[in-house]
Amino acid sequence: MAMSQKVTNTQNSDDMIVRIAEIEVYPEYLNEYLAYASEVDRLSVEREPGVICLFPMQDPADSCQIRILEIYANDAVYQAHLKTDHFQKYKQGTLKMVKSLKLNTMRPMDREMMKAMFGKMR
């Protein structure tokens, strides 16, 4: 896993980390990878208060192309997440399945708007 990049946001002083992860999986491992990813994403959001959102998506034109919207409350939360048993199980278990991994740290446009934007998801 690449080093976490701290979000620098001139519009607010938030420490929140927002990322679009781009993952390509080898086709022969796709189903197995998806099972690992679903488990780690679910457990992380359930067990780690600062893991705000992990939202995995597949490209319908190429199912091996996975995108995950990741939102962490701050860098300390993210560093702790990397050390959890469920993350390490996912990381070690999927090492051979992942062809490429790109972690794109993004800057959310507005924290208050962000809450409203996701308000209908529950």
Added chain:
Amino acid sequence: MAMSQKVTNTQNSDDMIVRIAEIEVYPEYLNEYLAYASEVDRLSVEREPGVICLFPMQDPADSCQIRILEIYANDAVYQAHLKTDHFQKYKQGTLKMVKSLKLNTMRPMDREMMKAMFGKMR
């Protein structure tokens, strides 16, 4: 705006449309574009019940690279959205500002999980 693509999801029969829009804006129009985008995203989520999420992000390494996570309840909602006054104001107002636009329709991994994933945003 490109034609909407219907999400086909073998894991559930949901009609939900999930998309990562990739937009590149000309630098000279960036601030003006961001004002337009913030307004249309906020108004759409406020006024249109089926517009579930519009979450704009900027690439900190290149502020002109905008990504928007878009979630619509179904295709009818999306088609209606395209006809609203606030969307048309955004679309016509920003035509000259947008260098490139790519609408990547994605398949969410699991609808139930999706609710849990966004549960902490409020």
